[in-house]
Amino acid sequence: xxxxxxxxxxxxxxxxxxxxxxxxxxxxxxxxxxxxxxxxxxxxxxxxxxxxxxxxxxxxxxxxxxxxxxxxxxxxxxxxxxxxxxxxxxxxxxxxxxxxxxxxxxxxxxxxxxxxxxxxxxxxxxxxxxxxxxxxxxxxxxxxxxxxxxxxxxxxxxxxxxxxxxxxxxxxxxxxxxxxxxxxxxxxxxxxxxxxxxxxxxxxxxxxxxxxxxxxxxxxxxxxxxxxxxxxxxxxxxxxxxxxxxxxxxxxxxxxxxxxxxxxxxxxxxxxxxxxxxxxxxxxxxxxxxxxxxxxxxxxxxxxxxxxxxxxxxxxxxxxxxxxxxxxxxxxxxxxxxx
Ligand SMILES: [Zn+2]
Numbered sequence: 360x361x362x363x364x365x366x367x368x369x370x371x372x373x374x375x376x377x378x379x380x381x382x383x384x385x386x387x388x389x390x391x392x393x394x395x396x397x398x399x400x401x402x403x404x405x406x407x408x409x410x411x412x413x414x415x416x417x418x419x420x421x422x423x424x425x426x427x428x429x430x431x432x433x434x435x436x437x438x439x440x441x442x443x444x445x446x447x448x449x450x451x452x453x454x455x456x457x458x459x460x461x462x463x464x465x466x467x468x469x470x471x472x473x474x475x476x477x478x479x480x481x482x483x484x485x486x487x488x489x490x491x492x493x494x495x496x497x498x499x500x501x502x503x504x505x506x507x508x509x510x511x512x513x514x515x516x517x518x519x520x521x522x523x524x525x526x527x528x529x530x531x532x533x534x535x536x537x538x539x540x541x542x543x544x545x546x547x548x549x550x551x552x553x554x555x556x557x558x559x560x561x562x563x564x565x566x567x568x569x570x571x572x573x574x575x576x577x578x579x580x581x582x583x584x585x586x587x588x589x590x591x592x593x594x595x596x597x598x599x600x601x602x603x604x605x606x607x608x609x610x611x612x613x614x615x616x617x618x619x620x621x622x623x624x625x626x627x628x629x630x631x632x633x634x635x636x637x638x639x640x641x642x643x644x645x646x647x648x649x650x651x652x653x654x655x656x657x658x659x660x661x662x663x664x665x666x667x668x669x670x671x672x673x674x675x676x677x678x679x680x681x682x683x684x685x686x687x688x689x690x691x692x693x694x695x696x697x698x
Pocket of ligand 1: 486489527
């Protein structure tokens with residue numbers, strides 16, 4: 360806490376409030392636990408009982424209580440020690456997100472409240488994709504009512520890619536309402552036409568929604584026109600099957616989203632990967648084990664880089680947003696003007 364104060368972090372007032380809130384919840388829980396009165400609490404009041412005298416179910420209770428207490432303490436500590444994010448560090452954001460998601464699974468306290476504030480506090484204030492939140496804004500190449508198009512992180516597997524980002528902070532594109540989704544489809548169609556007309560290229564659109572704190576973004580990767588959607592689809596199909604081969608999978612590994620429509624085929628709450636093979640959908644996959652899913656976009660990078668025989672160094676690099684030259688941005692803005 361002192362560290363944040365000394366550093367003059369802009370997050371500090373919120374951190375302090377959150378820290379106090381968590382601390383008071385913690386204290387309240389402690390007080391509740393030692394109250395020896397009600398018969399309901401009789402078995403729960405185990406704090407001062409000799410461990411050797413506990414039955415198995417009592418031990419489970421103790422274990423549960425101390426885990427929940429530790430989680431609460433940990434969370435308060437974590438929030439208190441948080442500093443502003445490294446602009447380029449998506450990984451750190453991901454880690455904290457996973458941790459909070461894990462907390463929500465294991466703890467028995469009012470977890471929604473518990474995780475919502477850090478999410479809003481931290482994610483919104485440090486989100487790379489939320490414009491105007493005090494972080495360096497990504498350059499806007501084109502803007503529609505509900506979306507903006509920006510440049511992707513570098514290095515790209517192919518050149519001249521773009522990123523479609525909803526202006527509001529939503530976890531994935533399945534949270535769009537139907538008008539917004541139509542708008543997204545229009546953008547995708549326009550971009551496909553743009554790349555074909557100006558670069559004689561096809562494009563792949565894909566989205567990964569793995570973490571609670573995700574800000575939805577759809578990557579648009581230009582590829583040579585000789586690669587048809589069917590061919591691209593077969594590479595992704597193979598890639599997904601390779602991913603799930605060693606893991607027991609409860610969901611169908613491959614979900615064809617074109618038939619029923621993308622929005623009807625996937626659940627927005629589940630972590631997923633989706634690649635569009637036409638504007639209505641393509642292939643989806645529910646990521647059951649987020650921890651073992653390739654990080655830093657490397658799942659798609661390996662597949663696309665693989666069939667394009669791209670440089671291995673490029674494929675394995677961890678992509679980062681860099682400050683783009685004004686001229687590069689301007690030239691893109693000009694090109695997309697009539698899109
Ligand atoms: Zn955001």
